[in-house]
Amino acid sequence: SQQGEEDPQALSIQEGENATMNCSYKTSINNLQWYRQNSGRGLVHLILIRSNEREKHSGRLRVTLDTSKKSSSLLITASRAADTASYFCATDAAGNKLTFGGGTRVLVKP
């Protein structure tokens, strides 16, 4: 089974709205990462948050991490049509390999 599980599986919003997706994981981690994938292409690294950090920002992205609840959230503010993609969380809980969740498909309607 996947280490990280994203919620919701799919999200549809209007351009300009905020998009929030969550990731839950099962075991202790050193860091958690978020990636974006556009329609079957390669993944693009968005942000990495370490286990001793609670919040991190990068442009319109805000990531939070709650290690007590084993969960993370990714917020995309003021969404654009170009943000339409699948978003994956990934953790290093399984040792020296990255384990990805099932992803959240985000559709931003113009």
Next chain:
Amino acid sequence: KAGVTQTPRYLIKTRGQQVTLSCSPISGHRSVSWYQQTPGQGLQFLFEYFSETQRNKGNFPGRFSGRQFSNSRSEMNVSTLELGDSALYLCASSPDRSGIEKLFFGSGTQLSVL
């Protein structure tokens, strides 16, 4: 810097054949990882190489193998192809010695097994 390059982009094979996929990492990156992506199983880790050594391996049968060359380029091979091997195969390189931080992915090889 050029990104991660995977060849070929598309591949069609029949059951029982074998296939070799190629990956050229970003210059200076010594870690290369391979992932299989399918609609049903999502992204599954295959293996990771660092300086020509396989450091980690996922839960795949022995039909899946790989190697890394001295210039960090990597290949993966799948022998005796099965229908279930149809997938997008993604290669990623990392600037980090651990090989698991800030992965840079190629566009993938879409393999179809008929």
